[in-house]
Amino acid sequence: MVEIISLLVENKPGALMRVTGVLVARGYNIESLTVARTLDPTLSRMTIVVDVDDRLRPQVIKQMNKLINVLQAQDHTEAPAVSRELLLLRVRAIATEGQNKDARTAILKEAEIFGARVVASNIEGFVLEVTGDPEKLDEFIDVMRSYGEIEVTRSGMVSVSLESKKLKLAPPITRGATQSEEEENGVLNG
């Protein structure tokens, strides 16, 4: 089974290594991983798809939350969230060969059905861009393959929650504060 994890991570050296390191060390196979800056440039959003047993999903989230650079870890697998993937596909369809005229037209038709855009075109063929859920992209690939040699680059899944989850952060702690002071500050209550 796959789990879709959404992480909010501090943009610090080694943060990506820590995340992938824990996943690998715990034996969770990474299917895809995307990472990019958020509106706050000191933070990154990662969407990771891992192959784990359903039963282990909460454990993966807990392991992610343990990382000091991880501010928030959410399981989007069944939660209200939207997940999309971008695909760039180059399909070979040489313009000069007479009988290929039809193929080129057909490719463009098919692209339209999938909501794909042509991002490059030359006499060798096209590069198409399409987004969607993974199943749709799989289908698109199957269809395009029937027209000729293809090459594909997938972005990996990106995901956004439909609910705004309150970000729970540890507040600053005062150094040298006694435990009861810390308690008063609500500091250690996470």
Add this chain to the structure above:
Amino acid sequence: MSTAMANKLMSGSEVLLECLVQEGVEVIFGYPGGVTLPLYDAMYDHPIRHILVRHEANAAFAAQGYARSTGKTGVCCATSGPGATNLVTGLVDAMMDSIPMVALTGQVTSKLIGTDAFQEADTFGITRSATKHNFLVKKIEDLPQILHEAFYIAKSGRPGPVLVDIPKDVFQAQGHYQPVNSIHLPGYKFVVDGHNGQIRRAAQMIWEAERPYIYAGGGILHGDASEELVETVDIVDCPVVNTLMGLGAVPANHPRFISMPGMHGSYAANMGMYNADLLIALGTRFDDRVTGRLAAFAPFAKVIHVDIDPSEISKIRHADLPIVGDVKRILKRLNFYLRETKDEMAPKTEPSRAAWRTQIKEWMEEHPYDRPVSVDEIKPQHLMTEIDRISGGNAIVCTDVGQHQMWAAQLIRFNKPRLWINSGGLGSMGFGMPSAMGAQVANPNQLVFSISGDGGFQMSLPELATIVSNGLPIKIIVMNNGYLGMVRQWQELFYNNRLSQVTLDTFPKADLLAAAYGFKGRTIEHPRDLRSALEEAVAEPGPFLLDVRVTPFENVYPMVPAGGAINEMVLGQPSPAPAGVK
């Protein structure tokens, strides 16, 4: 922190040392090298104590001995490249046993990072999975903040090792020690208080149970919750076991204390675990060495699991009632609720609990640990029994890894926390003697035993020099069975007794070895000498090396074979002659 200090121009090395002073660090266990030259130069006229070990691996083990025996954060230090890589075992070891430690490593000059410079290693990358967190310092201005964060992370929440990698140019740069008043790690969240409703429910579950059983681990020691735990045991009046990591959490002489559970735990401890209807798991992580085959582990029990690390909850065994938080605070409140509800709830189940206590007692009497004594050979168990007699539950005992460790855990009693020091999770041979150095440095007036096997002792041999140089009066006991005993035991039991590469047929003469280092040593082979030799060792004002030749073919029992059910222990039989030795 005076303003004079804040205004004073200092080198990075001096800033680092000032941070250590601010953190209350008393001692660093370390070993210098090229890139830490500026740091060691600053140490030259700095009051902080530095103990020069003879191998960096032992710096990390010694820092752990210091931490484990005091609860304070241990500090070790190594140079870049080989120095840093030598620390790795000790880091992983501290990680597995949740020991607060800060490791300082030198790194090549910033400009050279990534060029395969002399003695460059990717310490930050290598130690990522060996630490709770690690840092690479980029500039002197960041040094105070990072160091104080490192100490905070090491000690708070679930403790663990933190490594700070510092390039040479940062040591050399000039800057100020900017006092750090606040630490902000927004992603470092941990809960301490525990959910009140859950704690109340726990009290209720405990009173409803007919066969409650407390399974307490190292978390009790880390959380300084021993007193609260004893109170819980007294209120509920139920049996309690301490794991290998938790020995000493309940005094061994407490009437409800059974022993250690698990692979080499006592019969009663494992039978109790198997038959309990409620397991109260406190600061413990259901290690496979405790549970045996999981499907057959405590099959009739509901589980209350208290731990500060949420990822431990239901990791191995489903927790019917999880409580995340600091075990001391949680037990305080649990005890309150237990008392509050006792009169109302306890009487109904008390007859069952009384029968349960009787049953446990019967199991304890039926199969206590075996303490064989022979007239012409020193049995390993005899050695441990004699050490136990001298210690009277009060000495610090540091062991290595192997058969001797298990016999020591079974037979030496601990009446206080932090007396029993050993490598539990990682099981690192070579841990014993260096950890004893750290423990003795931290507790100069206390009797400290280092008990190793003849294998592990030879792994830490170079530290004899450190022990002598620093006048550490450690009683170094080698339980010498002439074999890598624990491996030999498994070869005997599971590999047709074909003894492959486990024979240690060469061992230095203890008197000569010790004399070569300038202290006293002795070898004994006869049981009549055992008591007097131990007494001689303890009476000696300095260190003493006692090589005790014990029966070679003796196995640790009871034993739950790997993957076996905990109630199906092998209680022991005499070892047959080996089928062959290579």
